[in-house]
Amino acid sequence: MENGTQVVEIEWTTVASDIGPLLLAATSRGLVSVMFHAVPAVRRRALEQLTARFAAAPVEAPESPRLAEPIRQLAAYFDGDLRTFTLPLDWTLTAGFNRRVLRELADGVPYGSVVGYGDLARRVGQPAAAQAVGVAMASNPLPVVVPCHRVVESDGGLGGFGGGTETKRQLLALEGVLPQPLF
Numbered sequence: 001m002e003n004g005t006q007v008v009e010i011e012w013t014t015v016a017s018d019i020g021p022l023l024l025a026a027t028s029r030g031l032v033s034v035m036f037h038a039v040p041a042v043r044r045r046a047l048e049q050l051t052a053r054f055a056a057a058p059v060e061a062p063e064s065p066r067l068a069e070p071i072r073q074l075a076a077y078f079d080g081d082l083r084t085f086t087l088p089l090d091w092t093l094t095a096g097f098n099r100r101v102l103r104e105l106a107d108g109v110p111y112g113s114v115v116g117y118g119d120l121a122r123r124v125g126q127p128a129a130a131q132a133v134g135v136a137m138a139s140n141p142l143p144v145v146v147p148c149h150r151v152v153e154s155d156g157g158l159g160g161f162g163g164g165t166e167t168k169r170q171l172l173a174l175e176g177v178l179p180q181p182l183f
Helices: 040-054 065-078 096-108 117-123 130-139 165-174
Strands: 011-015 020-026 028-033
Touching: 011 040, 011 065, 020 040, 020 065, 020 130, 096 117, 096 130, 117 130
Parallel strands: none
Antiparallel strands: 011 020, 020 028
């Protein structure tokens, strides 16, 4: 405890993936953040945001037991050997409607399937909140693991994606929703 508040220790590392380097961060409660395109500038901003949110500087820990299972499961996912993540997640970085939507997405939209923004809004009891679902997807602190890439437009368009539409396309191709690129 420091000044009456509990200090949360955050450990992080970067891992290579088929969609580029990912920054993974975890607390004692579970995986708290996955960040796309974790080049030095992106990594620096992500770590500054985590420091501000948790009032503690994240510690680089590539050999961390907290990160070992997320690293293993992400590698298995990108190898095509894992369809369901079974990781403890720390939901600290999201709340309210966004958290409800992200939990529904994680629990209710399986590998190899997609859901529309409006359909996801209906699932959480807010049928007029399709745009708010888009905001929830954009603020997802755990992409890939909480599969916001599986949320698409009702007309079949990909929709937006924090990691970029090419990354979304790659993830959907990996899951067999879209064809793999020819080259």
